[in-house]
Amino acid sequence: MELDQAKIPQATAKRLPLYYRFINNLHSQGKQRVSSKELSEAVKVDSATIRRDFSYFGALGKKGYGYNVNYLLTFFRKTLDQDEVTRVALIGVGNLGTAFLHYNFTKNNNTKIEMAFDAQEEKVGNDIGGVPVYHIDQLEEHLSDGISVAILTVPANEAQRIADRLVEAGIIGVLNFTPARISVPEGIRVHHIDLAVELQALAYFLKHYPLDHEEA
Numbered sequence: 001m002e003l004d005q006a007k008i009p010q011a012t013a014k015r016l017p018l019y020y021r022f023i024n025n026l027h028s029q030g031k032q033r034v035s036s037k038e039l040s041e042a043v044k045v046d047s048a049t050i051r052r053d054f055s056y057f058g059a060l061g062k063k064g065y066g067y068n069v070n071y072l073l074t075f076f077r078k079t080l081d082q083d084e085v086t087r088v089a090l091i092g093v094g095n096l097g098t099a100f101l102h103y104n105f106t107k108n109n110n111t112k113i114e115m116a117f118d119a120q121e122e123k124v125g126n127d128i129g130g131v132p133v134y135h136i137d138q139l140e141e142h143l144s145d146g147i148s149v150a151i152l153t154v155p156a157n158e159a160q161r162i163a164d165r166l167v168e169a170g171i172i173g174v175l176n177f178t179p180a181r182i183s184v185p186e187g188i189r190v191h192h193i194d195l196a197v198e199l200q201a202l203a204y205f206l207k208h209y210p211l212d213h214e215e216a
């Protein structure tokens with residue numbers, strides 16, 4: 001099951017966690033096999049795309065049998081490094097940040113928010129959902145070994161300054177929930193999630209591209 005990671009297109013790689021979650025659930029239910037149609041309905045990806053994606057994983061579905069759940073699970077675990085926990089820091093313990101601290105990320109994958117930072121004294125020293133909150137002035141002190149990813153839930157005007165410090169402190173991946181577009185040096189990955197924009201886009205699509213029954 002040797003995998004040449006470079007050969008997996010990025011769009012396929014992005015769907016990996018989605019597939020993994022579903023396959024993991026099937027496995028816990030004791031299911032041995034799954035058809036591309038079943039997968040397609042569950043993850044809402046068309047079955048042709050699923051078949052193409054899975055061919056990159058070396059998983060070839062057999063007619064009348066489908067895919068072997070154990071094979072897929074082993075593959076996804078290995079590829080997504082499920083044996084290795086990705087340790088995460090969260091910056092900005094406001095409404096959104098607090099919700100993330102309460103959210104159980106480890107239910108389906110191996111990421112763990114280990115510490116949080118905020119600028120407000122009254123938030124510092126708290127323990128939210130088992131995660132300690134430190135003062136942002138102590139970022140460099142606490143962001144030691146092994147924490148490679150940061151979630152940014154600070155106000156937009158603070159985002160760039162904090163991102164610079166995070167990168168300086170060794171963070172290589174940023175999940176940016178602020179509306180600010182941040183610049184980082186080459187080699188640092190930023191994924192940007194703007195909930196307001198996503199919602200606006202959905203509303204626009206509903207209005208201008210209504211789904212007909214065929215598509216839905």
Ligand code: ATP
Pocket residue numbers: 091092093094095096097117118119120136153154155158162
């Ligand atoms: P949210 O946007 O998450 O709903 P909010 O409306 O409660 O949050 P914001 O003003 O967006 O509050 O700030 C988010 C959090 O970021 C707050 O807890 C705030 O104290 C914190 N914060 C603001 N500036 C900084 C900074 N420079 N470093 C760390 N945390 C900061």
